[in-house]
Amino acid sequence: MRRPILAANWKMHKTTGEAEAFVAAFLPRVKDAAADVVIAPPFTALERTGRALAGSDVALAAQNVHAEEKGAFTGEVAPGMLVDLGCRFAIVGHSERRTLFGESDAVVAAKAAALFAAGITPIVCVGESLEEREAGRTPEVVGAQLDGSLAKVPRERAAEVVVAYEPIWAIGTGRTATPEMAQEVHAFARGRLRERFGAAADAIRIQYGGSVKPDNAGELMAQPDIDGALVGGASLDPEAFSRIVNFESVHAGKR
Ligand code: PGA
DSSP: OOOOEEEEEOOSOOOHHHHHHHHHHHGGGOOSOSSEEEEEOOGGGHHHHHHHHTTSSOEEEESOOOSSSSSSOTTOOOHHHHHHTTEEEEEEOOHHHHHHSOOOHHHHHHHHHHHHHHTOEEEEEEOOOHHHHHTTOHHHHHHHHHHHHTTTSOGGGGGGOEEEEOOGGGTTTSOOOOHHHHHHHHHHHHHHHHHHHGGGGGTOEEEEESSOOHHHHHHHHTSTTOOEEEESGGGGSHHHHHHHHTOHHHHHOOO
16 A cells, blocks of 8 residues: 655745744644655755654655765755755656756756665656647656656665656646546556566555646545645645645545
């Protein structure tokens, strides 16, 4: 059985004060979750958000990381620095990193490996563009991203990795994949993970992301291979994100 995982990706939103106000409003609304709940603030709000979450079951995550342990990398943040702040997860390979900041699968693979080495669980994002989907290339694109981005995940640790399938055309557009469309890609992705990691693929959690809202989260997460969500816009509001986290289908868990 896979324990669902719901993650808030705040992107470049919220000051430290806004992050604390979110946590104060969010924690009392979260039921005793049978799911992992994760919040990824911007780097600048990690420490204060971590302090505000202390003693709760909600985990702290970073939105990015650098693959090296230390050195002359102006503007970058090392895995050990995230450990120091109590991060348990970090998002890598988000499509905004790939398209706006030129991150390749090889860069994402190095980051994921560095996170594993530091004891942080990577949330590895993959997803096709609208053009690629319309050209019928979704399996090819997602398959290649999975192969490339997970190339350095040690086989014996594969079950720990979290994958987020985020079709680019659904991110921030209000245009969600239908549950059937998402399930189709999730099932494909799990098959690909099975080729690489064998039976561990059945333990790997695959989140869906792209315009997840309280009113579509339940039907998405009811799909057999959708094990949670990576939520952008709707995660900025404590009420909306708590409604996503509290869904019965999430609490029922996955087979
Ligand atoms: P969205 O973003 O929920 O605003 O579409 C999701 C994401 O990019 O992780």
